[in-house]
Amino acid sequence: MDLTSKPQHVLDIASLSSEEIKSFLELGEALKEILKRPIPKVPTLRGRLVVLLFYEPSTRTRFSFDRAAKALSADTLTFSAKGSSIEKGESLLDTVKNLEAIGAELVVIRHPMEGAPHFIAKHAHIPVVNAGDGTHEHPTQALLDLLTVKERLGDFSDIKVAILGDIKHSRVARSDILAFQKMGAKVYVSGPAHLLPTSLEEEYFRIYPGGFKVCYDPKEAIRDADVVIALRVQRERHGKPLIPSFTEYQTFFGLTFKELELIKKGALLMHPGPINWGVELSPEVEQYSFQVILDQVENGVAIRMAILLKLLTGGKTYEVTH
Amino acid sequence: MKLLIKKGRIIDPSQGIDQIGDLLVEEGIIKGIADDIPSDQYTKVFWAEEKWVLPGLVDIHVHLRDPGQEWKEDIETGTRAALYGGVLRVACMPNTVPPNDTPEITSYILKKAEEKGYVKVYPIGCITKGQKGEELTEFGRLKEAGVVAVSDDGKWVANSEVMKRALLYAKQFNLAVISHCEDPTLSQGGQINEGFFSAKLGLKGIPWSAEVSAVVRDLLLAKETRQPVHLAHLSCKEVITFLRWAKEENIPFTAETCPHYFYLTEKEVDGYNTLAKVNPPLRKEEDVLAIKEALKEGLIQVIASDHAPHSVLEKELEFSLAAPGMIGLQTLLPLSLSLVKEGWLNPLRLAECLITNPAKVINIEPPSFKSGKKAEFIVFDPNKQYVLEPTLIQSKSKNTPFLNKELQGITVLAVIGEKVWELNQPV
Ligand SMILES: [Zn+2]
Numbered sequence: 001m002d003l004t005s006k007p008q009h010v011l012d013i014a015s016l017s018s019e020e021i022k023s024f025l026e027l028g029e030a031l032k033e034i035l036k037r038p039i040p041k042v043p044t045l046r047g048r049l050v051v052l053l054f055y056e057p058s059t060r061t062r063f064s065f066d067r068a069a070k071a072l073s074a075d076t077l078t079f080s081a082k083g084s085s086i087e088k089g090e091s092l093l094d095t096v097k098n099l100e101a102i103g104a105e106l107v108v109i110r111h112p113m114e115g116a117p118h119f120i121a122k123h124a125h126i127p128v129v130n131a132g133d134g135t136h137e138h139p140t141q142a143l144l145d146l147l148t149v150k151e152r153l154g155d156f157s158d159i160k161v162a163i164l165g166d167i168k169h170s171r172v173a174r175s176d177i178l179a180f181q182k183m184g185a186k187v188y189v190s191g192p193a194h195l196l197p198t199s200l201e202e203e204y205f206r207i208y209p210g211g212f213k214v215c216y217d218p219k220e221a222i223r224d225a226d227v228v229i230a231l232r233v234q235r236e237r238h239g240k241p242l243i244p245s246f247t248e249y250q251t252f253f254g255l256t257f258k259e260l261e262l263i264k265k266g267a268l269l270m271h272p273g274p275i276n277w278g279v280e281l282s283p284e285v286e287q288y289s290f291q292v293i294l295d296q297v298e299n300g301v302a303i304r305m306a307i308l309l310k311l312l313t314g315g316k317t318y319e320v321t322h
Numbered sequence: 323m324k325l326l327i328k329k330g331r332i333i334d335p336s337q338g339i340d341q342i343g344d345l346l347v348e349e350g351i352i353k354g355i356a357d358d359i360p361s362d363q364y365t366k367v368f369w370a371e372e373k374w375v376l377p378g379l380v381d382i383h384v385h386l387r388d389p390g391q392e393w394k395e396d397i398e399t400g401t402r403a404a405l406y407g408g409v410l411r412v413a414c415m416p417n418t419v420p421p422n423d424t425p426e427i428t429s430y431i432l433k434k435a436e437e438k439g440y441v442k443v444y445p446i447g448c449i450t451k452g453q454k455g456e457e458l459t460e461f462g463r464l465k466e467a468g469v470v471a472v473s474d475d476g477k478w479v480a481n482s483e484v485m486k487r488a489l490l491y492a493k494q495f496n497l498a499v500i501s502h503c504e505d506p507t508l509s510q511g512g513q514i515n516e517g518f519f520s521a522k523l524g525l526k527g528i529p530w531s532a533e534v535s536a537v538v539r540d541l542l543l544a545k546e547t548r549q550p551v552h553l554a555h556l557s558c559k560e561v562i563t564f565l566r567w568a569k570e571e572n573i574p575f576t577a578e579t580c581p582h583y584f585y586l587t588e589k590e591v592d593g594y595n596t597l598a599k600v601n602p603p604l605r606k607e608e609d610v611l612a613i614k615e616a617l618k619e620g621l622i623q624v625i626a627s628d629h630a631p632h633s634v635l636e637k638e639l640e641f642s643l644a645a646p647g648m649i650g651l652q653t654l655l656p657l658s659l660s661l662v663k664e665g666w667l668n669p670l671r672l673a674e675c676l677i678t679n680p681a682k683v684i685n686i687e688p689p690s691f692k693s694g695k696k697a698e699f700i701v702f703d704p705n706k707q708y709v710l711e712p713t714l715i716q717s718k719s720k721n722t723p724f725l726n727k728e729l730q731g732i733t734v735l736a737v738i739g740e741k742v743w744e745l746n747q748p749v
Pocket residue numbers: 475476477502503554555601
């Protein structure tokens with residue numbers, strides 16, 4: 001395991017090298033074992049203070065980070081948009097200063113505005129983990145998606161990943177597109193055309209020639225795919241309708257068993273949650289044998305443990321106590 | 323008092339002069355230009371070898387933020403920044419708080435400029451009351467109070483009929499109409515140029531079509547009404563085709579760009595750098611090139627700063643919350659100098675873009691070196707290299723992507739009538 005590189009922050013997949021990604025995955029895999037113990041807890045981060053700063057309602061990601069921190073015996077403090085000074089309009093800059101004064105050693109932030117974690121990283125002297133910033137990135141989700149695929153399929157080379165939905169406004173898609181390509185997979189995206197990257201934007205998403213394709217026909221994206229990721233669809237954003245109706249979406253872009261016939265045998269079906277059953281996924285596909293949505297949740301805890309451990313200790317401590 | 327500027331490169335676009343020589347000023351009045359003017363014991367001599375002697379620049383796109391947002395800038399600090407930048411006349415945009423949509427606000431601005439200002443201030447009034455885009459302001463009374471132009475800068479007059487009425491009515495009072503070309507239905511929520519960096523940063527992009535569709539609408543109205551429109555801060559390649567078309571069609575228009583659109587690209591915003599957040603947004607290399615070509619071809623005739631001060635309170639924020647705009651009065655000439663260094667414009671043509679052409683837009687007589695005129699000029703050292711440290715910046719706000727960056731060219735002397743300032747001297 002490469003312990004020499006110690007990333008300072010996890011702000012986005014864009015700024016992580018494939019080596020760094022690999023080392024998070026390896027550590028995450030190793031740490032999963034802890035979660036399977038009768039008492040799923042190790043003392044590695046005892047006395048360390050992790051602050052969870054949630055400017056957007058999110059139960060799953062917050063619980064996942066909280067669980068990850070506690071499995072490593074770290075203390076957590078949670079600020080959520082309701083009931084803290086955040087709501088009273090305190091500036092992000094002031095919040096950062098307060099965090100440091102409190103003695104926070106690492107901050108996990110979920111924020112509706114793109115770049116908020118980067119802003120904190122610029123001004124604070126502690127590691128920052130992006131738990132989702134606006135429509136920018138959700139790097140820990142991409143890492144857990146990678147871990148899930150790695151566990152099931154072993155390797156990323158020659159893998160075709162299809163991502164379906166509102167690609168333009170999805171931080172999960174943005175992180176997954178980069179993450180899977182960085183590991184050597186190909187990524188095909190599809191969805192309503194106005195919610196796909198523009199031709200001007202494609203240049204950014206394509207990490208290597210042939211690594212990324214925008215498909216107007218969803219069938220082209222999912223045909224022979226090894227992994228299909230369906231995104232949660234929202235009908236409107238900021239009060240503006242994005243899709244004509246859920247029925248229309250389901251008819252032309254939703255996944256049913258019929259679409260799943262096109263994918264490779266044994267291909268994985270994933271979803272970052274929460275799922276709109278009957279919109280992006282038809283209820284019957286819950287019975288699909290290779291849907292790994294709950295694996296994703298479990299891997300989320302493991303990968304977040306890996307991130308906390310690496311950022312707070314460089315990963316070394318765990319090696320010693322293991 | 324006599325002031326003799328010796329051996330400078332004297333450039334006067336109003337007379338087509340570009341020559342090495344001497345310039346004599348007596349009691350604040352231009353006496354004349356000659357190859358060699360002898361000095362006497364009563365003459366203060368300023369040696370200007372290797373330097374440019376230029377009439378004061380005329381910047382017709384400046385936000386002084388006064389009244390109402392004096393924590394960002396006020397008339398005193400804004401005009402001091404202008405002076406240090408060699409800009410001896412500024413036209414100030416009306417999006418103050420309250421906006422300059424009444425003669426009372428115009429009078430306030432002129433009175434304060436008279437008392438506290440370093441350089442001459444020409445107020446611009448709103449096109450519509452409260453910049454709401456609905457009802458025309460009192461162009462006649464505003465003109466009487468002293469406005470030289472009308473603009474809803476910050477916003478485009480989206481209602482085409484209102485804009486058409488404005489063009490027609492403005493002509494009656496000899497007021498320029500300045501349009502902030504941005505179709506809000508395409509740009510709403512946008513933060514940066516749409517493309518590579520909007521993909522990378524996940525920020526909503528502003529497409530070039532937001533600018534071009536607004537420009538085309540304005541040109542059509544100018545054609546129909548046969549009244550001129552001034553297109554502010556053009557930034558993209560695709561707009562140039564339509565300027566060329568408008569010229570062929572003899573549509574009355576003038577066009578403006580700002581140094582950041584021919585000096586910087588969208589790359590500046592990487593890492594969520596709010597200092598590079600500006601509206602219209604910084605665009606791509608090919609746009610920068612097209613803007614330079616348009617300046618060369620004469621399709622864009624005016625370079626203005628769009629000096630837009632914002633304090634750290636409005637800039638040290640999440641990117642989407644940060645205010646768009648950058649200060650520019652002191653970097654206007656140094657950055658524009660790059661057009662000469664790269665061979666796009668000769669110094670005389672550059673001086674036209676910075677002095678005579680903008681003056682023509684707002685119907686004022688530009689500063690010049692004609693004998694008998696009031697002295698209103700600068701000496702500019704085009705070779706001086708320096709770092710733009712915060713202490714050099716005269717504005718209240720320091721929001722510029724050039725902060726602590728290397729620049730070339732600085733104004734070393736400014737003369738207005740009998741007032742003489744030696745500026746930006748190394749301490
Ligand atoms: Zn404007």
